[in-house]
Amino acid sequence: MTRPALARAAAILCGNPDFQRFLAYRYPAPWGQSGDLPAHKRAASVIYTVCRIQSRRELDTNAEARRRYDRLVGLPYSSWRAAKSGGSPICGASVRVAERPF
Known part of the structure; x- marks a missing residue:
């Protein structure tokens, strides 16, 4: 199974x-x-x-937009979900979830 494009994953x-x-x-x-x-x-x-995008499609075509999404949305969301469930998003690593954006 292939991983969906980031734009599609973000839409979902x-x-x-x-x-x-x-x-x-x-x-x-x-x-x-x-x-x-x-x-x-x-x-x-x-x-x-x-x-700082006009369309989610830019997440697939613009490397800087993809990095911003990963840093500001994707990774924090994974950490937030892990903290809610009492688990860790990455193989037993401990992650501290920030209360507000940087």
């Missing part, structure tokens, strides 16, 4: 209520700025703002 995550809660917690200002949109579109809007 945007429909996940757990991911939406993470984005609302981690990025309250961008989340609040798109308050009239449905939650999945608010999640996409936060990704656009945080990663």
